[in-house]
Amino acid sequence: MRIAEIAALVGVTTRAVRHYHHLGLLPEPARRANGYRDYSVRDAVLLARIRRLTELGLALDEVRDVIADDAGRELTEVLGELDADLARQEAGIRARRARLAELMEDPPSAEGPVSPALARLLSAVPPIDSAMGAKDRELLVLFDTAGGSEQFYEALRPLAESAELHGLYRRLDELADAAPDDPRIGPLTDALVAAIPDEVLAAIPQGPGQPVVAGFGEALIADFAPAQAEVAQLVMEALATKAPTGEGEPS
């Protein structure tokens, strides 16, 4: 047989056959006068063995091991590992499909897929008509990607729905072009600190050894306009003294 014939007989491509030759899995057969490989039935049997093993999902070097020491012991051993590996893959796929199903239920937000817990919070509170509010949503999504916390979202919900906070956000918006010593900064800081109840502070996650990520605070400040950065700084300091565990929160 020529290479296309044995390949068709066993059900693989000619490229695969040559690949097996290259790896030494299948011995090179005798050549005809013109240089063509000339396969025997024995070669077909060997090739078929390789195909059955690869179809089970064995890697080619595992196939090599199995056909090398022809005891059946190695085979069952490899098959055991393989089954465990497939079980893990199956579990992974099922988990992702479950997440997909959750996402497809209600249309994903423009931010892309987030955890269902955060999705509930975001859909319960329609986009606040505020630049700071939009930034806040982004930060929540970021926080969600880095782990998230369902309890925190629950604690945040009444706060997010309060008309008072919406008003404070609009006052923050007005500071977009203000100087860092604007007289509105002091009162607004006090109002913000007062508006955040203790339950929210208590629900902030953050283990003791994990005070956000290094550099994040600076980047957060740099993201604000000067006067807004000032407010954020003051609010965080005030909250830190109010609750000793606190270090900052996504808003």
Place this chain on the structure above:
Amino acid sequence: MRIAEIAALVGVTTRAVRHYHHLGLLPEPARRANGYRDYSVRDAVLLARIRRLTELGLALDEVRDVIADDAGRELTEVLGELDADLARQEAGIRARRARLAELMEDPPSAEGPVSPALARLLSAVPPIDSAMGAKDRELLVLFDTAGGSEQFYEALRPLAESAELHGLYRRLDELADAAPDDPRIGPLTDALVAAIPDEVLAAIPQGPGQPVVAGFGEALIADFAPAQAEVAQLVMEALATKAPTGEGEPS
């Protein structure tokens, strides 16, 4: 933030971040005076989006498509395809796990894993004490790899168990060193043809357009000693006239 910081914040490696830059998924941020990349919170939000999408199993160019046209339509579409793809993978894995379970039940033969139907036949008929018998088993395994046929195995079973056939195989063995005009060829051919019942002929699969694979017959003949090849040739011719659909069979 520097690259290690944003990577830690979002939960990816610095290598991945640079990779996304290279692919254009994430815009290159401004550089500090020393050449270090300087990331903002906005970059973290973008990076987090990428991470969420890749964790769902999206390929990176699909991620690029999704974040490019920011309408949510493309996303749900890609998610649909992805779910279908995952469903296929899951089915494939389950099928392979099922085959693995079958194989692990009774220890696999030395030939490696074969279909359960053939495994039943082979284990019901312990290895025939004959060189031709061993070759026959190889051919059956080969046939099994190329599709197999449960009905054929069933039809073959009584034949494989018959003491008469075992005797004939030993007579074939004796022709290993005989000349192609040995006087034992004629009677042995007749006996073989007579020993194969019509049910076996009827069970030979092979659709009309698929007369084995080109070149296989020649390779099969070449695999035998001269006198044995002669017998095989004659038997196949006789069977072809006996049943018009027949063209050859694994023995």
Place this chain on the structure above:
DNA sequence: GCTTGACCTTGCCGCGACGTCATGGTTTGT
């Protein structure tokens, strides 16, 4: 001031199981 160690930069090879040219010789059929 010097070293140490932990960062940062660009760039290229490796992985796994082949698919896909590219380039050229051989055989077969009309």
Place this chain on the structure above:
DNA sequence: ACAAACCATGACGTCGCGGCAAGGTCAAGC
């Protein structure tokens, strides 16, 4: 005689980074 269909070798592409090389930079401790 020429096209179609084989065969050969060899090299690059896939996908999502990991790992390494060969440096430059920076903060801290001696």
